Amino acid sequence: MRPVRVVTGSMAPLDRGDIDTDQIMPKQFLKRIERTGFGQFVFHDWRAQPDFVLNDERYAGASVLVTGPNFGCGSSREHAPWGLQQYGFEAIVAPSFADIFRGNCATVGLLCVELAPGPVERLIELARRDPAARLRIDLPRQTLEARGSDAPGGPALVREAFSVDAFTKRLLLEGLDEIALTLVDDRAIAGYEQRRPDWLPTTG
Amino acid sequence: MTDAPRTIAEKIWDRHVVRRRQGEPDLLYVDLHLVHEVTSPQAFEGLRLAGRGVRRPDLTLATMDHNVPTTDRRLPVADELSARQMDALAANCAQFGVRLFDRGSDRQGIVHMIGPEQGLTQPGMTIVCGDSHTSTHGAFGALAFGIGTSQVEHVLAAQTLSQSRPGLMAVEVDGELPLGVTAKDLILRVVAEIGTDGGAGHVIEYRGEAVGSLSMEGRMTVCNMSIEAGARAGLVAPDETTFAYLKGRPRAPQGAAWDAALEDWRGLVTDEGARFDRVVRLDASMFEPTVTWGTTPAMSAPVTGRVPRPEDTRDPEQARRALAYMGLAGGEAVTDIRIDRVFLGSCTNARIEDLRAAAEIVAGGRVADDVRAMVVPGSYPVKLQAESEGLHEVFTAAGFEWREPGCSMCLGMNPDILAPGERCASTSNRNFEGRQGRGGRTHLVSPEMAAAAALAGRFVDCRGAR
Numbered sequence: 001m002r003p004v005r006v007v008t009g010s011m012a013p014l015d016r017g018d019i020d021t022d023q024i025m026p027k028q029f030l031k032r033i034e035r036t037g038f039g040q041f042v043f044h045d046w047r048a049q050p051d052f053v054l055n056d057e058r059y060a061g062a063s064v065l066v067t068g069p070n071f072g073c074g075s076s077r078e079h080a081p082w083g084l085q086q087y088g089f090e091a092i093v094a095p096s097f098a099d100i101f102r103g104n105c106a107t108v109g110l111l112c113v114e115l116a117p118g119p120v121e122r123l124i125e126l127a128r129r130d131p132a133a134r135l136r137i138d139l140p141r142q143t144l145e146a147r148g149s150d151a152p153g154g155p156a157l158v159r160e161a162f163s164v165d166a167f168t169k170r171l172l173l174e175g176l177d178e179i180a181l182t183l184v185d186d187r188a189i190a191g192y193e194q195r196r197p198d199w200l201p202t203t204g
Numbered sequence: 205m206t207d208a209p210r211t212i213a214e215k216i217w218d219r220h221v222v223r224r225r226q227g228e229p230d231l232l233y234v235d236l237h238l239v240h241e242v243t244s245p246q247a248f249e250g251l252r253l254a255g256r257g258v259r260r261p262d263l264t265l266a267t268m269d270h271n272v273p274t275t276d277r278r279l280p281v282a283d284e285l286s287a288r289q290m291d292a293l294a295a296n297c298a299q300f301g302v303r304l305f306d307r308g309s310d311r312q313g314i315v316h317m318i319g320p321e322q323g324l325t326q327p328g329m330t331i332v333c334g335d336s337h338t339s340t341h342g343a344f345g346a347l348a349f350g351i352g353t354s355q356v357e358h359v360l361a362a363q364t365l366s367q368s369r370p371g372l373m374a375v376e377v378d379g380e381l382p383l384g385v386t387a388k389d390l391i392l393r394v395v396a397e398i399g400t401d402g403g404a405g406h407v408i409e410y411r412g413e414a415v416g417s418l419s420m421e422g423r424m425t426v427c428n429m430s431i432e433a434g435a436r437a438g439l440v441a442p443d444e445t446t447f448a449y450l451k452g453r454p455r456a457p458q459g460a461a462w463d464a465a466l467e468d469w470r471g472l473v474t475d476e477g478a479r480f481d482r483v484v485r486l487d488a489s490m491f492e493p494t495v496t497w498g499t500t501p502a503m504s505a506p507v508t509g510r511v512p513r514p515e516d517t518r519d520p521e522q523a524r525r526a527l528a529y530m531g532l533a534g535g536e537a538v539t540d541i542r543i544d545r546v547f548l549g550s551c552t553n554a555r556i557e558d559l560r561a562a563a564e565i566v567a568g569g570r571v572a573d574d575v576r577a578m579v580v581p582g583s584y585p586v587k588l589q590a591e592s593e594g595l596h597e598v599f600t601a602a603g604f605e606w607r608e609p610g611c612s613m614c615l616g617m618n619p620d621i622l623a624p625g626e627r628c629a630s631t632s633n634r635n636f637e638g639r640q641g642r643g644g645r646t647h648l649v650s651p652e653m654a655a656a657a658a659l660a661g662r663f664v665d666c667r668g669a670r
Contacts, residue, residue: 016522016525017519017522018400018401018500018522020500020634020636022615022634022636022637022638022639023636023637023638026638026642027615027616027617027639028617030242030270030617031242031271031283031285031286031288031289031617032285032289033245033246033249033288033289033292034246035246035249045637045638045642069401070400070401070404070434073400073401073434074336074431074634074636075335075336075615075634076243076334076335076336076350076351076352077242077243077352078243078246078334078352078353078354079353081352096401096404098401098404098434099404099405099434099436100336100349100350100351100352100431103351103352103355104352104353104354104355107352107354107355108354165368166227166228167227167228167229167366167368178354178358178366179254179256179357179358179361179362182231182358182361182362182364182366183361183362185222185223185231188222188223188231189222189231189233189259189362189363189364192222192233193233193363196233196235197464197465197468198461199457199461199462199464199465199468200235200326200329201236201323201324201326201455201456201457202262202263202455203236203261203262203263203264203265203303203324203455204261204262204303
């Protein structure tokens with residue numbers, strides 16, 4: 001995984017709650033056995049509607065998706081964060097995320113920023129009014145700042161601090177391979193295995 | 205510390221901690237890892253790229269379910285991509301020494317069917333799978349949750365998973381479920397009550413008289429849909445019903461091991477005085493057969509009621525969008541909704557008890573003109589059991605299609621999908637836009653309600669159809 005430190009760029013506003021992973025990556029694209037090539041299928045069915053935000057040229061090249069609560073609910077498919085990332089999003093800002101989706105994002109290096117509904121609403125309004133508005137998400141400092149496209153050096157129109165758990169932050173900042181990190185404790189795992197009750201089932 | 209009163213979830217958690225460090229999630233040991241063809245190919249590929257093996261193939265079990273056609277399984281798979289994905293699983297299992305119930309196996313079935321059937325799913329275990337409905341296994345008093353593909357790779361390599369400690373939530377359903385009101389209606393009501401993210405960050409323990417009275421099949425239906433309320437897992441305390449279900453199953457402990465296991469399992473109760481972060485209480489005697497009308501499982505109404513008008517809901521904008529997708533105006537009686545398709549299947553409701561209950565309603569009846577109805581047993585053992593009881597004849601005589609096991613139209617990765625605009629009474633778990641096929645409209649119901657709808661061509665109260 002590539003380390004994530006600072007994400008800058010413009011926003012795509014998608015003001016809906018409960019966006020499930022079936023919408024983000026429909027089932028017909030889960031048959032691939034590769035880990036790449038999913039970007040083109042993101043929001044596939046919604047993209048058939050001309051007025052869908054990602055069909056709007058002004059939001060082409062956005063690096064942050066700003067959206068509604070419970071984003072990524074439903075299926076555990078990691079193909080959803082793969083697709084969002086491969087489409088070009090580096091971060092998602094929402095009032096809340098579904099648990100499995102958030103965990104998947106952490107392992108692939110897609111930054112999930114949780115803000116209160118008010119600030120998310122203000123970001124969505126800003127992105128609608130000024131599609132080229134610039135967002136800067138600073139993971140080490142855990143801050144988010146948005147500035148108008150007419151005043152990129154001016155004062156932030158939205159400025160928020162966000163929380164992220166310390167372990168996820170470290171994984172993202174250092175781009176760590178979590179499996180390698182776990183296997184360092186191989187002896188602890190082997191020790192645990194010695195203590196497991198012998199009635200527990202095996203599949204062999 | 206261990207003397208402080210604890211919930212079942214805490215007890216299971218504590219006994220699986222391999223490593224605990226300040227400021228880090230706990231490293232938990234995984235007792236059983238279930239694998240299917242869709243979320244595993246990239247994980248096995250990751251192992252190959254890193255030169256890693258599967259640490260405990262003897263605690264890993266694979267099946268093919270999401271892609272499998274439900275037509276004659278001796279025929280080759282027509283969809284090339286599906287075939288390639290299933291072939292990849294077979295090759296990966298062969299390379300890494302993982303046991304596989306493949307398409308031809310008489311134990312093949314939906315990944316959440318095979319664990320309970322084989323007696324592999326037992327109280328007190330940690331169980332994971334690259335599938336959000338892994339919560340199903342919580343019915344046995346196990347801690348079971350869905351994971352992503354990177355985590356599948358992690359578990360294959362290290363038989364452990366880093367997890368932050370969850371919140372603890374109790375959903376207490378008191379009273380008795382009225383006749384004809386099922387576990388499915390219970391969980392749809394719970395999801396409607398607490399919302400699609402009401403369980404986020406929490407493990408739900410389902411408690412109370414109505415839950416304790418459920419069969420294992422019913423408890424699996426309830427725990428299965430915990431994820432539809434956003435919960436990390438759902439579970440039910442193991443009791444005599446659990447033990448009776450397990451005893452004698454192929455992988456359940458035998459003899460002295462059974463006695464030792466039983467003694468341990470009896471300790472898996474939430475202690476008096478243990479604290480939940482949140483408690484929700486509901487009265488089962490007020491529940492009715494339920495039908496979802498929208499595009500989240502929380503959008504439902506009793507069959508005796510009406511589809512709400514957007515302005516009468518908590519989020520009118522979301523409701524308006526959902527009703528537009530569903531082709532409903534809002535305000536119509538649920539029993540005025542006509543259907544085109546019926547799907548009786550999925551890891552939520554395709555166990556033997558579900559098929560028996562549906563067959564009881566179907567017996568002697570006839571599927572309505574213009575309705576296409578299919579039964580897809582959850583597993584091969586369920587299919588064989590049903591056939592030995594003659595249930596397949598009840599269904600086919602009424603005009604149902606009797607299919608081979610698999611996930612089928614629950615998510616439509618195989619050829620079983622809805623056409624745009626088609627309306628389906630489905631015993632599955634998700635009514636998301638396009639879930640059963642692009643433009644398809646899904647109404648989630650119990651097997652009894654699906655059976656009654658198949659005969660009537662519209663939703664009717666299954667309590668009158670018996």
